[in-house]
Amino acid sequence: MKRVLLFMAIIPILMLLSGCWDRYELEERAMILAISIDVTDDREEVEKYEVTHSKGDFPVREDQKYYKLTAQLAVPGKIMLGPGGGETNSEDTDWLLVTYGYTMKDALSNLQQELAEKIYLGHIQIIVVSEEIAKNGISEIMDFLRRDYEVRRSAWLMITDGGEAQDILNATPPIQTVPSLYLSNTLKDAVRFGKLPKEFLGKIWIDFSDIGVDAMIPLVKSMGDHILVHGLAYFKGDKMVGKLTPTDTGAILAIQGMNPAGYSNVVETEDQSGVYLIKPQRRKSKISVKLVDGEPKVTINVKIEGFVEEQNHVNDLSKDRLEELEKTLSNYGEKALSKLMKRLQQDESDILGIGARVRAKYPKYWHEKVKDDKGWYEVYKDLDIQIHLDYKIRRVGMEWK
C-alpha cells in the first residue's frame, strides 16, 4: 500500500519537473533578426489595425507619432549553416514585413496578427532607427525594448544618416546568407578594428540613464545592396543633436584612448613637398578634472604611437623628417580635437562623460552649483577644456626610406 502511494506521488512530480509549458519548437517561432523604425504620416495605415484597441480608442496625444515598423524574419530551414550555404542567396532566406502602430508594442501586436508563429525577439541583432525619430527623442521606443525579457542588451542600435530606416534592412549583400547578420557583423568588425566605439544597446541605455553622460549611436547609410558605416550620431538627453564623420569618430576614440585605432591620419610636410599617411597603433589618454577657483577645469592628455603607412611625392624619410611629422601631427591634431570639442560643447552633448567625472570627483561642487543634467549643460557649454596631444611615430614599415 505504502509503495503504491509513493509511486502515485512520484509520478506527478516527475512529470511536473520535466514539464514544459514554455516549449517552443524552432519551427513555431517567428524569429525576428532585425527591426527598423520609421515615422509615417500615413494615419490610415496605423488606424487600419484593430488589435490592441478599437478604432479611435487609442489615447492620441497632440504630438503623437505614427510608427512604421519593418521586421526582418528568418525563414526557418532556409538558412544553411556551414559549407554549402553559398548557394542560397540572401534574398531567399529572409522576409521583410511592414506594419504600423502608435507605439512599439502596438506595432508588434499588429505584426503578430499577421503571423502564424509566435514572435521571438531573442535573436534580434539590429534595431535601426530613422534620423527623424532620433531627433525627436528615442526614449519612447526604448521602454518596450527594455521591458521585454527576450531582447538582448548586446544587440546593436543604429541611426540612419538621412533616408528611411527600412532601406538599411533592404541591403541584401550577395556574399552573406542572412542580411541582418551581415549588418551586425559589419558593426562588430567596425568596433574590432577601432572604427566605432563599443556602443551596443545596453551601453546606450546606461548612457541615457547616467547623469552627466550623453549617448552616441553608430550612424549608417544605405548604399543599395550594402551599408556604409558613416560615423556617429551624438545625443543630448534622448534627442540626437548632431553627427560625427568617421574622422571625428576616430578623434573621439583617440580622446577616449581606445585601441586599436581604425583610421589613418594624413599629414603634409612643412615645405609641402610630401604627403604621408600615418596609422596610430597605440593610444593612451587621461581625462583629468580639477576644481580651480570653484570652477571645473578639464585637461585631456592624449598619447598616440603610430607608424608610417604611405609616403607620397617624395622619398626622403629620415629621423629629422619623422620628428618634423610628429610635431606637425601633434599641433594639427590638438587643434582638430579642440575644434571638435568646441562643437560638442556648443551642441551641449557630453558624450565623453565629463559631467559624470565631475559629479564623481566633486560631489559637493555638483550639489551646490550644478544639481542636475540641465545645470550641467550650462556649465559644460563654457567649460575650459585643454587638450594635449603627443604624437610619436615609431616605425616606418618594410621600406627603410
Next chain:
Amino acid sequence: MKHTDSISSIQMAIIIASSIIGVSLMVLPRFVASKVGEAAILASVVGLLISFLSVLAITLLGRKYRNYTIIGCNRLILGKFVGNLMNYMIILLTIFLMGLEVRQFSEVLASGLLPNTPIEISIALMIILCALVGFHNVSTFAYIHTFYLPFLLIPMVFFILAFEDMESYHLLPIFGHDLSFFEFISGAFEMSSTITNFFVISLLIPYIKDNESMVKNGIRGFFLGGLAILYTIIVALGVFGVKELEQIHWPVLSLSRVIEIPGEVLSRVDAIILITWIFAVFTTLLSYFFVIVRGTAEIFRTNRFAFISTIMIPIIFVVALIPNNVYEIFEYVITIAKIVTALFILLPFGLIVIGRFRKKVGVQ
C-alpha cells in the same frame, strides 16, 4: 537530545556561505543602490559587518552551550514560557521569509525565463524539492551544501568579463551624494537583512565536532559568502551605475546578458548564470526549510521530520501566494527581514548576557 551524526566546523562554514548566496543576489545591487546611491559599496560592507555581529553572537552562544540548539537555549535560559514564545516566533518568521523568497524566485522565472509556466507550479516544485531532501541526517544537509558551493562560486568568474565595461565614475564618490548618516545606516541594514539565513547554523551547534574552532570557521564562511556578494554588487554598480540600477528589475540577470565571452564560445552566458542562481536559491531555501522542520520538531520534541515537512509544504505554498504583485513582495520581504535581522542580532547576545546572570551552564 541524543544523536549519532555530526559535521565539522568547516562544513558549517560552507553552509553559511552557500546559504547567504541566494535569491536576493539578483536584486541586491538595486536594493542597496536605490537606497544609498554611489555609497552602495561602503553600505554593503557595513551591512555585512552588521550581519557579521549576528554570526559572531550565534557562534559564541554555541561555544558556551554546545549541547543546545537555539531552540534549546531559549527554553533553558528564558524559561519554558518565554522561551517557547521565542521559538514559535522564529519558526513563524522563517516560514514567512521562505514563502516570500520562493515567490521571488518564481517571479524571476515567470518574467525572465518561463513566461507560460504557471507560477504555482514553480513555487510548489521548489518547496517539494526541499521537502524531499529529508532532515533525519544533519550530515546529509551539510553534504548537499558542500556539493553545491563550487557551482555557486565558479560561474561568478564570468563577471570578470564585464570589467571592461565598468566606469570609474559609476563607483565614485564612495560616500554617496548628499547622504545623511541615517539613510546610510538604513541602507546598510537593508543589505544585512537580505542575507539573514545563516542563522540555520544555530540549529546545527550540537552536531559540530570541533567546537573550539567554530567561531573562527564561522567567520571564514561568512566572509567567503560575503565577499562573493560584495563582488557582485561592485561589478553591477560599476557596469550600470546608480541611475540604471534603479531602473532594472533584476540587475544581475541583466548583467549576465551584457557579458560576452571572447571568441563567442558561448553566445549567451545568462543561461549559465541563471542555472547557478537556481542552485543558489535551492541551497538557500533548503536552509530555511531546515530551520522550519528541525525547529518545529524540537519544539514538539519529536523525530517525525517527514511528517512535519509534508505539513509545511502547503503552508509555505500559501504564504508564497499572499503578495499580489512584485512591489508587494519586496515590501513584505523587507519588513519581515528587518525584524529577523534585529532578532538574530539581539537574541543570541541577550541569551549570553541573561545566561550569565542566571548561571545556567550548558557544558556538563
